[in-house]
Structures are given as structure tokens and as C-alpha cells.
Amino acid sequence: MAKDINGQNKQTTTDDWNLPKVKDVLDSNLVKLNYRELKGTLPIRQTEYMIRVPKKWNGTLLNDLDFCNKANSYLSMLLLEKGYALSGTHRRKDRSKSYDPAHEAHDFVTIFDLFEVAFGKPKRIIQLGCSGGGTVTLSMVEKYSDRIDGGIAACAATSQWMANMHLDGLFVMQSLIAPELPIVNLFNYENEQLEELGIKWKKAIDKAQKTPEGRARIALAITIGQWPAWGGRGNAIVDKPDITDLHALQESMYYSMAMLLPNLKTKGTSMIERAGGGQLRSNEGIDYVELFNNGNKNYKTAVKLLYKEAGINLLTDFEKINAAPRIKSDPIAIKYWSAPGRTHVGEPKVPLLRIHTSGDGLVYPVLTQGYEELVKQKGYSKLFRSAYVNNWGHCMFSSGEWLSAIETLMLRLDTGFWPETDPQAMNERAKKMEPNSKARFFNFQGVEKHNRTWVPSIENYIGEQK
Structure with a gap:
């Protein structure tokens, strides 16, 4: 009805429509977690950033465009409890007028440098995020693969x-x-x-x-x-x-x-x-x-x-x-939009997992299919996997679904091989990691072929148009 x-x-x-959703209800035990925190403002673009490292750090850093916005969310605190260090930014106040995922990616490189000075070099860095955070994750795995080990792009767009x-x-x-x-x-x-x-x-x-x-x-x-x-x-x-x-x-x-x-x-x-x-x-x-x-x-x-x-x-x-x-x-x-870091060309240089909600009316789920088609065409399929969640809305993932995605990529990095990423395997991981959370990965029916895949030409890049 x-x-x-x-x-x-x-x-x-x-703002609700354009920002990833976060769960704000915290377990009282998670609030008491012991972690070190570093925050401040990055030079040049004055981007606010934050880093948190738990006392029992497992050596992996998860970096997210929207971390400052959801630093105290249930999922962020749960990840700290599991031993992950977390870092990221607030979206810049001028973003609606001067959006630039290439600049956001450069901010992350600066954060990695600051992290290494303050806490030591991570064993691995995973770039992840939803919406704009997913978009810049695609930029990171293509342009800054020397600084990260893998990426999880959720509800990501190519502009x-x-x-x-x-x-x-x-x-x-x-x-x-x-x-x-x-x-x-x-x-x-x-x-x-x-x-x-x-x-x-x-x-x-x-x-x-x-x-x-x-x-x-x-x-x-x-x-x-x-x-x-x-x-x-x-x-x-x-x-x-x-x-x-x-x-x-x-x-x-x-x-x-x-x-x-x-x-x-x-x-x-x-x-x-x-x-x-x-x-x-x-x-x-x-x-x-x-x-x-x-x-x-x-x-x-x-x-x-x-x-x-x-x-x-x-x-x-x-x-x-x-x-x-x-x-x-x-x-x-x-x-x-032809400049590297602002667009995507289907060439991830490190393992990349894309996840998407099927009912995302803001960033269409078929965009993930289009990227997969391009990745296959370019010969990078061994580094790429995708999974879809049966849910209405933009970035409406449960904590269990996020944990399943993170665990999937961790297994890929640990072994050198992708674990099963079919819906049953993804849901089993979600339930194992967070038993009371929803697990809704499913077989997504896409389109015969994505209509609007585009890779810039030399003429596009230098400002000519034919």
C-alpha cells in the first residue's frame, strides 16, 4: 500500500538524501573503548579530519570520506572494538559549489602521511565509503593504488x-x-x-x-x-x-x-x-x-x-x-571531469569490492554493473567483485552488511584470492560477524547492457570536443 x-x-x-546514513544508537560498552585520537584541519583546503587508533590495533587502517560525521556511530565503535584504526574527514563546507573527488583523494594521502608520523605505518590501508565516499574510493583504487591495499565502494557514482x-x-x-x-x-x-x-x-x-x-x-x-x-x-x-x-x-x-x-x-x-x-x-x-x-x-x-x-x-x-x-x-x-581522480576508467590496481542497494534512486545501482562491464573489457576482473543488497534507499546498509564487505576484502588481502561473493556467502559472513543485524545480499537483476559507460579521450582531456 x-x-x-x-x-x-x-x-x-x-542533506539526508545526499549523505550516507549512520546508526547513532551505541552500546554503553562500546562508548568506553580505549583509543587514541588525532584530529585537526588539513592545509590548503582546510578539510577537517580525524584519526582513531584502538589500544589493541590489528594493523589495518580503514579510511572513509565521511568518518568524522559517523565517528561515534555503532558501526565505527564496533570496528574500533575489533581492532581496526579509523580515519577520514568531514565533507568540506564548499563541496556543493566546488565538488572535486580528486582533491578529496589528495586529502586522504595527507591523512596517511599524518597517520604514519603519529602512529606508525599500517600493515594495510583499506579505502572505503558510501555515496561520495564510494566515488572517491574508485578514484583511490585507480589513481593512488600505491598508497592503499584495497577498496570498498558503496553506492558509488561516476559523475x-x-x-x-x-x-x-x-x-x-x-x-x-x-x-x-x-x-x-x-x-x-x-x-x-x-x-x-x-x-x-x-x-x-x-x-x-x-x-x-x-x-x-x-x-x-x-x-x-x-x-x-x-x-x-x-x-x-x-x-x-x-x-x-x-x-x-x-x-x-x-x-x-x-x-x-x-x-x-x-x-x-x-x-x-x-x-x-x-x-x-x-x-x-x-x-x-x-x-x-x-x-x-x-x-x-x-x-x-x-x-x-x-x-x-x-x-x-x-x-x-x-x-x-x-x-x-x-x-x-x-x-x-576528464581529469584523473574525477572520473573512472575501469582500471582498479588493488582489490576492489563494490556494493550497492538495489533501491538506490540517487545513485543508480546499474552504475555498478556498468563499471564491472568496463573492468572486464579492460582486463582487470581478477581484482574486482560486486554485491547487491535488497533494500530501498541510498546507502541503506546494515552494520552486518558492512562487516561482511570488510571481511570479504580482508580475506582477499590475506589469501590473495577472492572468497565466495555470492549472496549466500555474503549473508553468512554478515550473520557471523553481527548475528542480530539484517543480511539482505541477493541476486540483482540488472540490464542487458549499461547505456552510459564513458572513458575520456585525449580531446576531452585537453578541452576539445568533436
């Missing part, structure tokens, strides 16, 4: 991939449902403008959802954009649908779409364009029939049935979408 979507939005702030996936779904919506509403060049919008635009978009899809034609087109947009049919912020708006139940699946697509439209709470894609100084998204040369064919097979079946039910022609809509004026990226934005 659907909950009140407006009530849900009121309970969730923009241009994600931006273009967001564009594709919105382009379908604009072409077929609301041609008068903008979908790009929103990075200079004030909050009031974004809020007003969000209201207009919500009215447009509410109107569409009331008609068979509109419902079919919403399903088409979700499928082409490779967005999750069940996913969003906060708690689940609807129960996870049976993927073979046509109308339950479409209803879930509608609720997910409502959370992903341009509005005040989805300005993350604007953040990456603001940093790059221009329009990053582009669909020049894109064939939307091909993008549809690459989609989730169950979603595609649903779209065809919904179009048949509505009595409208899918090919006619494809012609309309493909004929719509295209969007061109700005060379300055492409140049910015």
Missing part, C-alpha cells in the same frame, strides 16, 4: 555516467509528457526556482499517471534511463513489487520517478555541473531505441504491455524522442 508521498518528503531533508543516465529518463519525459519544462542547465537555479520547477514536474507526472498513455510513458522513461523501478530516499513509499505484476511494477515506477524529477532534493546532478563550470550532460548521437533494447528485460516487457493496453504505438514515440532537439555538453565541463 502506498504511503503519502508528500508526508514522506517532509520527513526527509536534502558523467550518472548525469547522462539522469538525462536520458528526463529526456523521454520531456519529449512525451512535458515539453515545456526544462531538464538541463539547472546548476545556477536558486533553491526557490528548483522548488517551483519540482512542483511543475510533479503536476505533470501526476496528470500522466492518471491515463494509460501516461503510465506507459513513465515506464518507458524509467527503462531507458536505467533507473530503478523501486527506489528513492527515506523509507520505501511502496512495497517492492513483483516484477511480473504489470500494474504494481508501473505504480512503483511512478513513485520512483516522483523522487527523481528536477527539484530541490535532486540537485546532486547540478552539483557536478556547477563544479565543472558548464553543462556536462549530452545525448548527441544517442539512439533511444538502442538504449531501450539495452534495458532490464522485465521492464521492457512491461513497457510493451502498457503500450498495448493504452492503444498507442511504441515506435511512434521512439520516433518522437529521437527527433527531439539534442543536448550538447560544454567542453569546459567535459575537460574538468
Whole structure:
């Protein structure tokens, strides 16, 4: 049964949507842990950092972009109890205007230097994090592999991939449902403008959802954009649908779409364009029939049935979408995001585990599949594994699921070989490490092929565009 979507939005702030969730309820025994602490501000960018080393340190350092924010969380304290040293930062206050994962990675290198001076050289360093912390983890395993031993990237994004996936779904919506509403060049919008635009978009899809034609087109947009049919912020708006139940699946697509439209709470894609100084998204040369064919097979079946039910022609809509004026990226934005550390090229140099929640409506889970496809193409599969958690939301992992991921990577580093990473093995590790925690790893059904994998060319890197 659907909950009140407006009530849900009121309970969730923009920051909640863009930051990993942490558990703040602590066991009284964990609060009394004995550890040494070092904190301060890094030079150049004035990033706040913190390091904690337990009395019985096991020699491994876990470094996380968001550690300062969750230093006193249950999971952080539990990791200290297990002997791990922890370090990391606060997200910089100017991050929404000057986002740069390459700079964040450089901050980590400075932290490693400070750690070694104060506490000695770790036996191994594992970079990990969720959301932006996952994104910079990918940068670390590709660019700074000489300073770390492995990485765990959770709900991680590659900026241009994600931006273009967001564009594709919105382009379908604009072409077929609301041609008068903008979908790009929103990075200079004030909050009031974004809020007003969000209201207009919500009215447009509410109107569409009331008609068979509109419902079919919403399903088409979700499928082409490779967005999750069940996913969003906060708690689940609807129960996870049976993927073979046509109308339950479409209803879930509608609720997910409502959370992903341009509005005040989805300005993350604007953040990456603001940093790059221009329009990053582009669909020049894109064939939307091909993008549809690459989609989730169950979603595609649903779209065809919904179009048949509505009595409208899918090919006619494809012609309309493909004929719509295209969007061109700005060379300055492409140049910015082509720099090493800001984008990812599928070449992890140390063992990397990616985990993702299936219902992540902010950073789409198919991004993990796209990276895996690129890793295979580049010949780095022996260093990479992925696992998916069956849960709604962005970075909504249990402590047991995190411990399972850490233990999996530790086993890989200890033995030189990956342990089993299938759902059963991951869940068994989660229950062994934290018996009372949820363990929801499962077999994720992705897409036929990720649509928006991109690796910069020389022309992109130097600011030329062809």
C-alpha cells in the first residue's frame, strides 16, 4: 500500500538524501573503548579530519570520506572494538559549489602521511565509503593504488555516467509528457526556482499517471534511463513489487520517478555541473531505441504491455524522442571531469569490492554493473567483485552488511584470492560477524547492457570536443 508521498518528503531533508546514513544508537560498552585520537584541519583546503587508533590495533587502517560525521556511530565503535584504526574527514563546507573527488583523494594521502608520523605505518590501508565516499574510493583504487591495499565502494557514482543516465529518463519525459519544462542547465537555479520547477514536474507526472498513455510513458522513461523501478530516499513509499505484476511494477515506477524529477532534493546532478563550470550532460548521437533494447528485460516487457493496453504505438514515440532537439555538453565541463581522480576508467590496481542497494534512486545501482562491464573489457576482473543488497534507499546498509564487505576484502588481502561473493556467502559472513543485524545480499537483476559507460579521450582531456 502506498504511503503519502508528500508526508514522506517532509520527513526527509536534502542533506539526508545526499549523505550516507549512520546508526547513532551505541552500546554503553562500546562508548568506553580505549583509543587514541588525532584530529585537526588539513592545509590548503582546510578539510577537517580525524584519526582513531584502538589500544589493541590489528594493523589495518580503514579510511572513509565521511568518518568524522559517523565517528561515534555503532558501526565505527564496533570496528574500533575489533581492532581496526579509523580515519577520514568531514565533507568540506564548499563541496556543493566546488565538488572535486580528486582533491578529496589528495586529502586522504595527507591523512596517511599524518597517520604514519603519529602512529606508525599500517600493515594495510583499506579505502572505503558510501555515496561520495564510494566515488572517491574508485578514484583511490585507480589513481593512488600505491598508497592503499584495497577498496570498498558503496553506492558509488561516476559523475558523467550518472548525469547522462539522469538525462536520458528526463529526456523521454520531456519529449512525451512535458515539453515545456526544462531538464538541463539547472546548476545556477536558486533553491526557490528548483522548488517551483519540482512542483511543475510533479503536476505533470501526476496528470500522466492518471491515463494509460501516461503510465506507459513513465515506464518507458524509467527503462531507458536505467533507473530503478523501486527506489528513492527515506523509507520505501511502496512495497517492492513483483516484477511480473504489470500494474504494481508501473505504480512503483511512478513513485520512483516522483523522487527523481528536477527539484530541490535532486540537485546532486547540478552539483557536478556547477563544479565543472558548464553543462556536462549530452545525448548527441544517442539512439533511444538502442538504449531501450539495452534495458532490464522485465521492464521492457512491461513497457510493451502498457503500450498495448493504452492503444498507442511504441515506435511512434521512439520516433518522437529521437527527433527531439539534442543536448550538447560544454567542453569546459567535459575537460574538468576528464581529469584523473574525477572520473573512472575501469582500471582498479588493488582489490576492489563494490556494493550497492538495489533501491538506490540517487545513485543508480546499474552504475555498478556498468563499471564491472568496463573492468572486464579492460582486463582487470581478477581484482574486482560486486554485491547487491535488497533494500530501498541510498546507502541503506546494515552494520552486518558492512562487516561482511570488510571481511570479504580482508580475506582477499590475506589469501590473495577472492572468497565466495555470492549472496549466500555474503549473508553468512554478515550473520557471523553481527548475528542480530539484517543480511539482505541477493541476486540483482540488472540490464542487458549499461547505456552510459564513458572513458575520456585525449580531446576531452585537453578541452576539445568533436
